[in-house]
Amino acid sequence: MWCSRMALRRLQRIAVTPLNITGGLTSNMQREMSTLPRVYVTRQIPPEGLKILRESGQVQFELWDSDDPVPRQELLQRVKGVDGLLCVLTEKIDAELLDAAGPNLKVLSTMSVGFDHLSLEELKKRGIRIGYTPEVLTDAVAELTVAVLLATSRRLIEATDEAKTGGWGTWRTLWLCGYELANSTVGILGLGRIGVAIAERLAPFKVKKFIYTDMEPRPELASAINAEYVSLDELAKQSDFLAVCCALTPETKEICNKELFSKMKNTSIFINTSRGGVVNQEDLYEALSTGQIAGAGLDVTVPEPLPTNHPLFTLKNCVILPHIASASYTTRNAMSALAANNLLRGLRGEPMIKELKL
Numbered sequence: 025m026w027c028s029r030m031a032l033r034r035l036q037r038i039a040v041t042p043l044n045i046t047g048g049l050t051s052n053m054q055r056e057m058s059t060l061p062r063v064y065v066t067r068q069i070p071p072e073g074l075k076i077l078r079e080s081g082q083v084q085f086e087l088w089d090s091d092d093p094v095p096r097q098e099l100l101q102r103v104k105g106v107d108g109l110l111c112v113l114t115e116k117i118d119a120e121l122l123d124a125a126g127p128n129l130k131v132l133s134t135m136s137v138g139f140d141h142l143s144l145e146e147l148k149k150r151g152i153r154i155g156y157t158p159e160v161l162t163d164a165v166a167e168l169t170v171a172v173l174l175a176t177s178r179r180l181i182e183a184t185d186e187a188k189t190g191g192w193g194t195w196r197t198l199w200l201c202g203y204e205l206a207n208s209t210v211g212i213l214g215l216g217r218i219g220v221a222i223a224e225r226l227a228p229f230k231v232k233k234f235i236y237t238d239m240e241p242r243p244e245l246a247s248a249i250n251a252e253y254v255s256l257d258e259l260a261k262q263s264d265f266l267a268v269c270c271a272l273t274p275e276t277k278e279i280c281n282k283e284l285f286s287k288m289k290n291t292s293i294f295i296n297t298s299r300g301g302v303v304n305q306e307d308l309y310e311a312l313s314t315g316q317i318a319g320a321g322l323d324v325t326v327p328e329p330l331p332t333n334h335p336l337f338t339l340k341n342c343v344i345l346p347h348i349a350s351a352s353y354t355t356r357n358a359m360s361a362l363a364a365n366n367l368l369r370g371l372r373g374e375p376m377i378k379e380l381k382l
């Protein structure tokens with residue numbers, strides 16, 4: 025038995041490629057392999073997750089062995105008949121894809137905390153269980169949010185550009201002045217684990233007050249950071265720094281629009297590390313270019329990548345990052361491992377570590 029498990033693992037390693045390489049296998053190995061649930065992995069995921077899948081002896085999996093997304097047509101072909109699917113946030117999991125996969129598909133595991141790329145209704149209709157990766161990325165996202173907030177409010181990108189390109193003439197009294205966190209009011213739109221983690225990191229900068237808004241008050245989370253629940257209007261009016269931390273849902277789509285920006289102070293800084301879709305980007309451009317608000321730091325946009333000729337790139341008071349909030353080696357490996365474990369548990373019919381209940 026031990027021997028045959030070893031052989032199986034060897035076979036699983038061989039199958040880790042977009043090509044189905046099955047040469048050199050004994051018919052016994054092929055038979056044993058063919059009874060295992062079939063899984064498609066849509067991307068080269070960090071090594072911890074792959075190791076878990078390989079060493080499980082529980083699945084046969086095929087991987088899109090690339091750092092770039094699998095082309096849609098290829099994906100539609102590859103998912104045919106699979107029992108499980110492990111995807112990342114660039115794959116649209118909709119009716120077309122689920123139809124292509126067919127009725128064997130029972131478990132979907134996304135290596136992301138966000139799930140706006142999943143058609144929840146279609147998944148629910150088909151009884152497909154969903155794993156996702158909250159919590160393991162909270163620290164990395166909160167850390168990056170603080171970084172982009174400071175880069176925006178203290179104009180770090182502009183400043184290094186000036187220093188490099190000869191704009192640094194002499195010390196000037198108001199040159200490259202920005203806004204301090206000390207004595208400020210920080211507003212959080214959508215208070216969850218990430219919002220709390222951001223506030224915990226900002227508090228030592230001597231923030232005066234934390235406020236937040238959400239669908240409803242969240243006293244348990246709010247008490248950890250002494251945050252006051254306010255309406256969306258008040259959040260816009262009072263915040264010196266407004267950090268968006270909500271999920272993208274039909275309710276939050278473009279919730280940050282002309283109406284919100286028009287209520288913000290001319291000195292306030294807008295930060296978004298959640299999803300680009302929560303912002304109306306034309307309205308944000310208008311607010312930034314007319315001085316309605318002082319600056320914006322964005323880790324997420326619509327679309328991604330944002331075309332290099334997009335008007336937002338022309339603004340000095342807009343710092344744009346290429347969706348890197350969770351991009352630390354530790355966190356991406358933890359996400360990969362959690363996604364793999366969610367998938368394996370789901371396929372065994374056990375509760376997942378992090379399951380999205382529909």
Ligand SMILES: O=C(O)C(=O)CO
Nearest residue numbers: 135136137138349350
């Ligand atoms: O996990 C997610 O949803 C991300 O956006 C990764 O940073």
